[in-house]
Amino acid sequence: MARPKPPTMADVAAAAGVSPMTVSRALRKGTSASSETRAKILKAADELGYVLDSTASGLSSRHSGFVAMTIPSINNTNFADTLRGLSEGLKNTNLDLLLGYTNYDIMEEERLVRSFLRRRPEAIVVTGGNHTEQCHKYLAASGVPVIETWDLPKNPIGSVVGFSNAQAGELMARHLFENGYRKIGFIGGYTQRDTRGYDRRTGFLKALKDLGLDDTRVADTGPPPTSMSAAANALTDLLNRYPDTQAAMCVSDPAAFGAMMECHRRGLSVPGDFAIAGFGADDVSSNSIPPITTIDVGAYMIGSNTAQIIKEALKDETPQACVQNLGCTLTVRASSGKITR
Amino acid sequence: MARPKPPTMADVAAAAGVSPMTVSRALRKGTSASSETRAKILKAADELGYVLDSTASGLSSRHSGFVAMTIPSINNTNFADTLRGLSEGLKNTNLDLLLGYTNYDIMEEERLVRSFLRRRPEAIVVTGGNHTEQCHKYLAASGVPVIETWDLPKNPIGSVVGFSNAQAGELMARHLFENGYRKIGFIGGYTQRDTRGYDRRTGFLKALKDLGLDDTRVADTGPPPTSMSAAANALTDLLNRYPDTQAAMCVSDPAAFGAMMECHRRGLSVPGDFAIAGFGADDVSSNSIPPITTIDVGAYMIGSNTAQIIKEALKDETPQACVQNLGCTLTVRASSGKITR
C-alpha cells in the first residue's frame, strides 16, 4: 500500500524551527519547555496532523502505556460490570485499557495472550483461572503483573480477584433445599470450555449429593455463551427425562430466564409448579416476572480491585501478588419461593 | 520497577550461536532457514522464555499487525454479533483485533481513537458515525483505512457498513400505524450521547408526524445503555402523562422487555391493552412472553463485511472507500399484534 507516510517528530521540529528533542519534551507534560516554544510546536504539530508514534516511544522508554484484558464474551452484564470497575479505576492513570475477546475458548485465549505479551503491556488481566499449559507458561514468564479474575485458580500465576464458582453452586443448592425442594436439576455448564460455569455445576451437584439428593438431573445447553433458547430446550429435555423435577439452577441469569419462559409456555407456574434460579445478578433477573433468584458476585468490585492491584504493582519495586476471594451472595427472589406442594 | 529485562533476539542468537538476523528469520515463517538451524533457534528461544517484541518489529517493519475497534458497550448482543462477524472474518489473516470501549461517550471515543492511532493500527473500525470534531480530524488524517459502522454518517470518513437508524424508526412507526395504533409513544433515546438511539427516535417521531399522529409522546430513560428498569420507569412516566397511549417503540429490545414487564405489573396485557416494540433482534425479544416485535439490523453481517473491506484495503495499492447500506428488516411478533379496541 502506497499510503503517505505520516509526519514524524522530525517533521514537526523542522516546521517549528527547533530540534526533535524539544518537540518530544513539549508534547509531554511535566517537562521543561518555554510556553512560547511549546505553543509554536503544538501549532506546527496540529497543522501537520502529527500523531505521536507510541510504537517508537514505547520502544525507547520501555513503557507501552496499556493494560491488556481478555474477556470471554462481550455480551454479558457481568463482564461489562467488571470492565467498568477496571476502567474507572484506571481513569486517573495514563494507562489505556485494551481488550481482546476469547469466545470462551482457551486456545483462542492462548493466541490472544501471546499477541498481547508481544506488545509488552504494563499488566495483563485475564478472565478465569483455567488456561492452556502454554498460556500459563507465557503468563508466568511474562515479567508483568498478571491478575486472574472471576475464579480462584489452584495455582495462581500472580494476583487473583475472584470467588469460588463451586461455592456459588453450593450456595444455591442449599437455598433450594432449605426452601423445601428435593428433586433438583441443573441446566447448562456441561462443557469444560466454560470452566467457571462447569465449576458452578460441579459445586451444585456435589452439594445435592451431600444433602442426600439425586445429583443426576442435569441438562446440557451446548457451548457457551448459553442462549435463552438453548436453556429453554434444556428445560424441556430435563422434564422429559425427569418429569418430577421440582426446581433447577441455571448456569446464568439469561439461561434462567429462557428456562422460566419455557415453563410458562408449558403452563407451569414459577415457582408454584417449578422453581428457577440463576447466576450473575443480570438485569433480566430483577426485571422478569417473577423476578429470579440469583447469585451476585460483585462484578464491579472485581474490576475496581483489579485496578487497585495494578496501580500498586506499577508503583512498587517488588510488587506482591495477592489473592482476593470476594465471595458471592445469594439474592433470593420469588422464582424460588418455598415449595407449596 | 526493577523487573528483570526480558530476553532479546540478541540473547537468543548468542545462545544458539547464530546472528540475530538468522533468529529473526527463523522465527517467521515463509523465510529461508535450514530446518536444523531453525530447530536450534526455537529451542534456545523456548529455554530463554523469549517473546518477540512487536513494538520493535512494528517500528522496523512498519506493520503493527492489529486492527482497532471501538465499541460503546460490551453488554449488548448486537455489538457482540458484529464483533463475531469481524473476528471470524479476520481469522485467516495475521491481524489481531484489539477493542476499546467508549461507554457511549464521544469524548471517551476521541481519547481512545487517539491512543489507538498512536499505536498505528492497520485499520480502525468505529461504531457510529458521530464523533467529536477532533476525533473526526484524527481519523481522517490517520492514513489507515477507517470503517464507520452501525450508522450512515453524512460525511463518511472512509468506508461505511451500516444502516439508517432513522429509517429503522420510521419502519416501526409505520408498522404500528398499519396495525391500527394511533396514539403511539417512544421510550428512550433522548440523549445525544447515543446518537444511534437518538436517530431512531427522530425517524420514528417524524414518521408519526407524517402520518398525521401526535409526535409528542416521548419518555426519556437517562443515559445509555438503557437498563430494563429505566425503561420500566419511563413507561410509567409515559402513561402518567399520556394515559391513552396505545403503543410504544423502545430504543432497544432490553428496554422493550423492561417496559413490557412494567405493563404486566400494571395489569396491562400486551398487546391487548398496550403494544410494545423494540429494536435489535436481541435474544430477549424472541424468548419473552409475548415475543417482542423488533428490527433486525444484520449485526453479524456488519462485522463480516467490515472484515472484507479491511482485507481488500490492505491488499490494494489504492483502496477505495465504499459505503454499504445494509438496511434493516422488521420482525413482527405478538407484542404488536393488530389493535383490538
Next chain:
DNA sequence: TTGAAAGCGGTACCAT
C-alpha cells in the same frame, strides 16, 4: 531551556 549522540529491539536491504 535546549541540543547532540546513542540506543531501545527488531527488520529491510545488500552482501557473501
Next chain:
DNA sequence: ATGGTACCGCTTTCAA
C-alpha cells in the same frame, strides 16, 4: 542459507 549494516521514530543521557 546466513550475516553485516543501516535505520524505523522516539527517549534517555549527558552537555551546553
